[in-house]
Amino acid sequence: MCSEYSIVIAGVGGQGGLTLSRVIATAANLSGLSVKTGETLGMAQRGGSVQSYLKIGRITRSPLIKKGCADALIGLEPLEAVRALRYVGFHTKVILDPNPIPTIFNLVGKEGYPRIEELLRRLEERTRHLYIIQARRESEMLNARQSANMILLGKLVSLDAFLPSEKIEEAIRIVLGERAEKAVAAFRRGMSL
Amino acid sequence: MHHQQSLVLMGNEAIAYGALTAGVAVASGYPGTPSSEVIDTLLELIASGKINRPYIEWAVNERVAFEICLGASLAGARSLVTMKAPGLNVASDPLLSSAYSGVEAGMLILVADDPGPHTTQTEQDSRWYGELAKLPVIEPSDPQEAYEYTILGYELSEKIKLPVIMRTTTRVNHTVSDVKVREFIEPSYTPSFSRNPKRYLRAVMAWNRERHREVLETLDRVESLAEEFRLNRVEGLGELGIVCSGAAYTYVMEVLEKNNLLDGYMILKLGLIHPIPRRIVLEFLRKVNGVVVIEEIDPYLEMKLKSLAYDEGLQVKILGRQELFPRVGELTLDDVESAILGRELKVDEVILPMRPPPLCPGCPHIGTYMGLRMGISKAGYKWGEIPVMGDIGCYALGLNPPFEAVWIEHSMGASISMAVGLKAAGYPKPVVAVIGDSTFYHSGITSLIEAVHKDIDLLVVIMDNLTVAMTGHQATPEYELSISGRRMKKLDLEKVVRGLGVEKIAVVDPYNYKSVSEKIREFLHQPGVKVIISKRACAILEKRAGVKQVCWVDPKKCTNCLACVKLTGCPALSLLEDRVEIIESECVGCTLCMQVCPYDAILIKKIGTVKINV
Numbered sequence: 001m002c003s004e005y006s007i008v009i010a011g012v013g014g015q016g017g018l019t020l021s022r023v024i025a026t027a028a029n030l031s032g033l034s035v036k037t038g039e040t041l042g043m044a045q046r047g048g049s050v051q052s053y054l055k056i057g058r059i060t061r062s063p064l065i066k067k068g069c070a071d072a073l074i075g076l077e078p079l080e081a082v083r084a085l086r087y088v089g090f091h092t093k094v095i096l097d098p099n100p101i102p103t104i105f106n107l108v109g110k111e112g113y114p115r116i117e118e119l120l121r122r123l124e125e126r127t128r129h130l131y132i133i134q135a136r137r138e139s140e141m142l143n144a145r146q147s148a149n150m151i152l153l154g155k156l157v158s159l160d161a162f163l164p165s166e167k168i169e170e171a172i173r174i175v176l177g178e179r180a181e182k183a184v185a186a187f188r189r190g191m192s193l
Numbered sequence: 194m195h196h197q198q199s200l201v202l203m204g205n206e207a208i209a210y211g212a213l214t215a216g217v218a219v220a221s222g223y224p225g226t227p228s229s230e231v232i233d234t235l236l237e238l239i240a241s242g243k244i245n246r247p248y249i250e251w252a253v254n255e256r257v258a259f260e261i262c263l264g265a266s267l268a269g270a271r272s273l274v275t276m277k278a279p280g281l282n283v284a285s286d287p288l289l290s291s292a293y294s295g296v297e298a299g300m301l302i303l304v305a306d307d308p309g310p311h312t313t314q315t316e317q318d319s320r321w322y323g324e325l326a327k328l329p330v331i332e333p334s335d336p337q338e339a340y341e342y343t344i345l346g347y348e349l350s351e352k353i354k355l356p357v358i359m360r361t362t363t364r365v366n367h368t369v370s371d372v373k374v375r376e377f378i379e380p381s382y383t384p385s386f387s388r389n390p391k392r393y394l395r396a397v398m399a400w401n402r403e404r405h406r407e408v409l410e411t412l413d414r415v416e417s418l419a420e421e422f423r424l425n426r427v428e429g430l431g432e433l434g435i436v437c438s439g440a441a442y443t444y445v446m447e448v449l450e451k452n453n454l455l456d457g458y459m460i461l462k463l464g465l466i467h468p469i470p471r472r473i474v475l476e477f478l479r480k481v482n483g484v485v486v487i488e489e490i491d492p493y494l495e496m497k498l499k500s501l502a503y504d505e506g507l508q509v510k511i512l513g514r515q516e517l518f519p520r521v522g523e524l525t526l527d528d529v530e531s532a533i534l535g536r537e538l539k540v541d542e543v544i545l546p547m548r549p550p551p552l553c554p555g556c557p558h559i560g561t562y563m564g565l566r567m568g569i570s571k572a573g574y575k576w577g578e579i580p581v582m583g584d585i586g587c588y589a590l591g592l593n594p595p596f597e598a599v600w601i602e603h604s605m606g607a608s609i610s611m612a613v614g615l616k617a618a619g620y621p622k623p624v625v626a627v628i629g630d631s632t633f634y635h636s637g638i639t640s641l642i643e644a645v646h647k648d649i650d651l652l653v654v655i656m657d658n659l660t661v662a663m664t665g666h667q668a669t670p671e672y673e674l675s676i677s678g679r680r681m682k683k684l685d686l687e688k689v690v691r692g693l694g695v696e697k698i699a700v701v702d703p704y705n706y707k708s709v710s711e712k713i714r715e716f717l718h719q720p721g722v723k724v725i726i727s728k729r730a731c732a733i734l735e736k737r738a739g740v741k742q743v744c745w746v747d748p749k750k751c752t753n754c755l756a757c758v759k760l761t762g763c764p765a766l767s768l769l770e771d772r773v774e775i776i777e778s779e780c781v782g783c784t785l786c787m788q789v790c791p792y793d794a795i796l797i798k799k800i801g802t803v804k805i806n807v
């Protein structure tokens with residue numbers, strides 16, 4: 001791997017972005033690497049925008065990522081992926097589940113959800129590496145609905161082997177305990193997509 | 194735990210581990226982001242049987258937590274008190290007196306500031322409390338240092354017999370990192386307390402003046418101790434100076450390393466923030482050719498340095514938050530890089546639809562707000578005509594659509610006392626205060642005493658979800674069993690309110706929103722203080738305990754009128770493909786949407802008991 005690898009995870013509170021971040025951080029530690037993660041989250045239990053940042057390397061300093069400098073963006077939701085656009089440069093791999101989660105304003109009819117095509121266009125303007133993965137649908141087919149994020153992670157690892165996949169699987173088992181087997185299966189599914 | 198081990202820990206977990214390595218015996222606090230995980234971690238370690246300590250519990254508010262820890266320290270137990278920044282304001286009364294009493298065993302005060310702010314009502318820089326309270330302040334820059342400084346904090350505290358404030362920011366508290374930790378140490382002390390009037394009694398002014406002098410003399414010794422503990426250090430041999438502390442230090446090092454600029458700079462990294470270590474700072478200022486100060490929130494170090502330079506007649510140019518950075522908000526790597534490299538920062542922010550956190554699916558507050566809206570209307574007023582004074586907690590999210598209910602959200606407990614103020618000023622219409630159960634116990638209770646005693650015409654709605662929900666479900670005075678295993682005496686909110694002298698009280702179920710509205714209508718015009726307790730456990734807790742039924746939409750009956758969506762705003766309702774559907778995995782079966790459907794198109798499905806991992 002290169003000297004440092006940085007990932008932004010963008011999603012909605014309750015989608016499991018923080019757990020995904022913890023899995024990757026644990027895998028980095030198991031691989032003997034230093035790691036820093038940070039997060040930007042709203043004040044509630046769930047439902048608001050959440051961004052997590054991860055840096056993995058031989059030495060890591062801060063959890064923050066400079067504009068345009070993320071190696072990867074894992075988008076758990078399309079509007080939230082675009083909200084993290086500032087971290088995306090043209091080298092950034094964007095792994096996106098394109099299924100939208102409406103905001104409260106959308107729900108009560110105060111404003112519409114942006115057109116998906118428009119959101120994708122904004123991502124494609126920034127990067128040549130946009131990968132659209134139907135993670136939630138795939139996870140339902142695997143009967144592992146809570147493991148959609150692991151499919152996205154698997155896809156990323158298949159593109160950029162920033163950590164050994166066996167260390168990620170070990171980390172999944174440590175972090176998720178009894179839910180781990182389905183998550184490992186989802187991760188492997190993502191690797192093969 | 195073996196000799197030394199590398200673990201993946203969040204900053205707050207590292208602080209908990211540090212306290213255990215330092216042999217902490219008593220810990221308390223009030224939940225508040227980004228500080229809550231410290232006590233949460235200690236409690237989980239007790240629950241899993243990994244540690245055993247005399248007393249680790251949440252307190253009713255920060256000042257009580259503070260005083261518990263101060264008392265424990267005077268009895269010989271190392272203690273830890275944790276809070277978010279506004280919590281230190283609540284605890285500021287005992288904080289200021291604590292320099293006069295001092296401590297016996299070490300006492301660490303963790304205050305978690307929130308530059309941004311991400312989750313706090315004010316962007317408060319708690320470092321100023323060091324000067325105000327005449328106590329040392331230390332500031333770690335990452336989780337590893339948070340672990341080390343916690344341990345050093347106890348040693349410093351015991352050397353000078355004063356509490357030590359550890360100031361952190363969100364980027365330290367909530368950063369997860371690899372952290373090397375050492376073995377935990379069992380507390381070892383014999384509880385004792387001896388009389389010492391000059392130290393402990395504040396009713397004799399001559400003693401207070403004497404203690405003030407002693408405290409100032411003690412603070413003069415802290416700089417040398419900080420040198421001994423290596424809390425401050427200079428790195429690099431370059432001509433250009435950077436002074437920093439906390440998370441800002443990690444940004445500085447990252448920017449310098451990535452731009453291969455380390456050779457050009459000399460960095461003074463301060464771990465002791467108060468009292469400002471004069472010797473190392475002055476020596477540094479004499480060596481460098483200009484200084485940039487990089488710090489979170491206020492220009493605290495910058496002003497200290499400028500004052501020291503002025504006193505010593507140094508001409509060195511000192512720039513910082515006041516000149517080079519945005520005056521508000523959290524520092525970014527880009528801010529730090531442009532300050533160091535002297536680049537103009539290009540801003541290309543994306544304007545996107547906001548996603549404020551909604552109330553959760555099946556949140557009892559949804560039913561309370563539905564009832565409030567209907568009740569106010571039944572009482573003859575328009576929605577938006579009667580001031581709804583809000584408070585700190587999840588229910589403040591009632592500011593968002595579809596309710597747009599709360600007019601003001603100020604500080605813990607202020608809903609009731611500020612409503613009293615409106616009436617005191619002669620506000621002609623009825624006023625409603627809404628407050629959560631934990632916020633009520635924290636501070637609202639004293640406000641309610643005031644309202645009752647002055648016989649103010651006021652309707653108070655206590656939204657009792659039986660937990661501190663927003664910060665992750667910590668214990669309230671209505672818990673019978675602590676995570677620590679401690680059996681607790683459960684308070685009864687209705688009896689408490691009645692005991693305060695409130696005569697008109699109703700307890701309603703927010704899942705029956707019409708019953709809420711009926712009581713609102715009945716009470717709104719009545720004279721004196723009325724209290725409605727809208728009681729139902731937080732939907733997340735209910736979901737974890739097991740959901741027995743869910744609602745579903747019968748497409749044959751649904752006309753897509755959207756009444757359910759527009760009246761409840763429940764996130765379990767989905768509008769994808771322009772048809773209303775209920776996301777079964779989100780639904781807790783509260784039936785609020787069903788109660789408002791004009792076409793009876795929403796039905797109940799029994800699903801046994803499904804426990805959901807949320």
